[in-house]
Amino acid sequence: MPFGLTNAPATFCMLMNQIFQPYLDRVVVEYIVDIVINSDSMEKHVGHLQTVFWILRENKLYVKREKCTFAIAEVQFLGHIIGRGKLKIENAKISAITDWEAPTKVSELLEQGSTIDRSS
Numbered sequence: 620m621p622f623g624l625t626n627a628p629a630t631f632c633m634l635m636n637q638i639f640q641p642y643l644d645r646v647v648v649e650y651i652v653d654i655v656i657n658s659d660s661m662e663k664h665v666g667h668l669q670t671v672f673w674i675l676r677e678n679k680l681y682v683k684r685e686k687c688t689f690a691i692a693e694v695q696f697l698g699h700i701i702g703r704g705k706l707k708i709e710n711a712k713i714s715a716i717t718d719w720e721a722p723t724k725v726s727e728l729l730e731q732g733s734t735i736d737r738s739s
Contacts, residue, residue, distance in 0.1 A: 638678050639671075647671060648696070654682075655696050664690060 632651055639647045639654075646667050648655045656671055658664035668689070675681065688694070693702030700707045722728050 634678075638674050638680075642667075642670070648701075650697060653696060655694055655701060657701070661690065 628651055635649045635651070635654075636643065639649060643649070646657060648657065654671065656664065656667045658667050672682075691702075693700055695701075695709060698709055698712050700709055
């Protein structure tokens, strides 16, 4: 992105949505610089990769090979694990809830600074 460009991430996101529009949410899921390609088989995956690379090349966009991962069954993406036809939340994202100890006193249920009417 050129220096000084206002709203660069939003502008780039709009570009990515435009160039991948025919494939969005069917084959391609993208968010800013992350592109996930979803395929039912390895043969389809190779075809989808070729299509994505062709679209990127036509729009003078390039990927860094060392930042790419190909042909994996599951991928972490925006706090989720996508793969094998399922979408799961990463365990680290829900640990605050699963590790939460059950309250043992009424005062633990109340937000700090709130009061309770004890006359009833």
